[in-house]
Amino acid sequence: MSMSQKSEIISKILSPALRLWLRSQVDSVEDLQFQISGRNRHILSGYIPNVSLNSTRAVYQGLHLSRVRLEGENIRINIAQVLKGKPLQLLEPVKVTGEIHLEEADLNASLSSSLLSNAFTDLLSMLLELSGQPQPTTILEKYRLSWHKVILNADKLVLHGTIVDALGNEQPATIRAGLELVNHQILRLHPIEINVLPKLFPISLTQLQVDLGDDVELEIVNLETGKLFCCGRLIVRS
Structure with a gap:
């Protein structure tokens, strides 16, 4: 598989699958940005070394959050199923670091x-x-x-x-x-x-x-x- 094909898989399959999974975890979100970091060979084996996420005006189980910044490391997913169009799933618990900003109105x-x-x-x-x-x-x-x-x-x-x-x-x-x-x-x-x-x-x-x-x-x-x-x-x- 060529580098361009690998990059296309990541950009056209993995990124939308991850975005869909992230959105499924919240009731709503105004702005959701994330970045996947790692070598193609790692990602195509189902291992994502790092994902950083920023969101504004997210609602999680009815809880309103003004701003959320998170970074997850050593993430393992069901990449074989994702490539077949199946929903993304976490195969192991993920350690996440980050910060949450809450306003009184939230x-x-x-x-x-x-x-x-x-x-x-x-x-x-x-x-x-x-x-x-x-x-x-x-x-x-x-x-x-x-x-x-x-x-x-x-x-x-x-x-x-x-x-x-x-x-x-x-x-x-x-x-x-x-x-x-x-x-x-x-x-x-x-x-x-x-x-x-x-x-x-x-x-x-x-x-x-x-x-x-x-x-x-x-x-x-x-x-x-x-x-x-x-x-x-x-x-x-x-």
């Missing part, structure tokens, strides 16, 4: 997604449990909890919502927390201020450490007025 647009709203509700359940409340999930099921506004300040994140009981009585629900990294996989929320049915749930907790799991390694979490920036590494699984 988080507010994301509150309607189950991914973010459930994460905030799970956070509240965890806070209740650590404060000594037995069976917090069961307790919260008796109420209708909704989150409707996020405010990003330079020193803390503020989450506003409402909690409604079975009789339709509505009260405000508020969580305020600063963010800081303990290490690459532990995120500390400190100080924490919780105001959710204070007479029923008196919470004296002042901090919470969240384990992000083995697939995530954060280097930077920077909270500014109206913006949140994260930089680190993660593992993308097929």
